[in-house]
Amino acid sequence: MKFIKLTAISAAVMASTAAFAAEPVIVVDDADAMVYEAEPVAVAYEAEPVAVAYEAEPTNTNTGIVGKTTGAVRNTTGAIFGGTKTLFQTAINPASVSAEAGTLGYGASVGYSLNEKTELQAGWAGGDAADLFGGDFDADDVNYEVDSDFSNPYLGVQLRPASNWFTVGAGIIVPDNDIDVRANAEDGSYKIDNVTYSSADVGTLEGTIEHRNKLAPYATIGFRPNITNNFGVFGELGAAYMGKTDATVTASGTSATAIAAAEAAEDELEDKDWLEWMPIVKVGATYRF
Known part of the structure; x- marks a missing residue:
């Protein structure tokens, strides 16, 4: 100054x-x-x-x-x-929220729209999904009852290539699925790898199956029609590559026959690669904001 x-x-x-x-x-x-x-x-x-x-x-x-x-x-x-x-x-503030039920379990997801044809999705499906696909399966000549506890968080992208209800999806699942199996004897015996074992000697055959993949890529096709401006429904078909399985089977009997039957059942389950390609079938409803 x-x-x-x-x-x-x-x-x-x-x-x-x-x-x-x-x-x-x-x-x-x-x-x-x-x-x-x-x-x-x-x-x-x-x-x-x-x-x-x-x-x-x-x-x-x-x-x-x-x-x-x-x-x-x-x-x-x-x-x-x-x-x-x-x-x-x-x-x-996601673009949509959805509830779903299918072979991966019961769950929900949120979607984030990138444009009118592309939406990112993050969701989870799990629980006891065995009843959703019948609760049992056949490995060669042996029928197994299944009890499951699924946990399948996933992240993917949903495309509308024609800007209509038809969709194509792809992404990654992080599976953590517990699958318990129990063999059902037929006429008092188990036929495993063309060998018949008496259920009286073997007792019960129970075990677990685990998938080897820690990350499972998936792909789906589906439809997502809108019922109103906010509400819609959807259905999807596809598969997830869960990888080969590791099986563990034990017999309640202690005889040599029981041990042999358990080992044969274990090998048969792994050879079958049960659900190596996990089918994806799901339906649900969507609310759009």
Whole structure:
């Protein structure tokens, strides 16, 4: 501030000097009275008022510029926070929620629309799904009852290639499925790998099956018609590659025949690769926001 005041005072003094210097100078000689303007002095000091004006101008002009710049920064900040808010809102507000039931179990999913043809999905299906596909299966000549405890979180993408109800899906399942089996004797015997074992000698045959894959890719086709603007239904068919299985079978009997029957049943289950390709059949309903 001192510098500005000193500059202003200097400028005022110089301006006053210039004003006095600019007064006409009258020279009288023998011939005529001549009037001369002290132009060089006036010109020499003409620049000073500009400098003073320059000192005054930045205060208003720069303030205006700073004000505008600050406004621009403020607006940019608002735009940034606005964009962040939009992303946050998108993350916590999915485009749809669905409930489903099928061979993977009972579950639900959320969908995030990327565009009118593409939707990301994240979901989970599980529980006791054995009853959904009959509760039993045949491995060669032996029928097994199944008790299951499924857990199948998944992440995928759902496409509408023709922008209509037809869909194509693909993604990854992280399976953690417990499958318990129990062999059913037929006419008092088990026929395993073309060998007949008496159920009286073997007792009961029980075991577990586990898939080897920790990640299971899947693919589906389906339909998703809309019933109203918000509600719709869907159905999907496909398969997930769960990989080969590891089986463990034990017999309640302790004889050599019982042990042999359990080992044969174990090998047969693994050779069959039961549900190596896990079928996906599911139906459900969707609510769109």
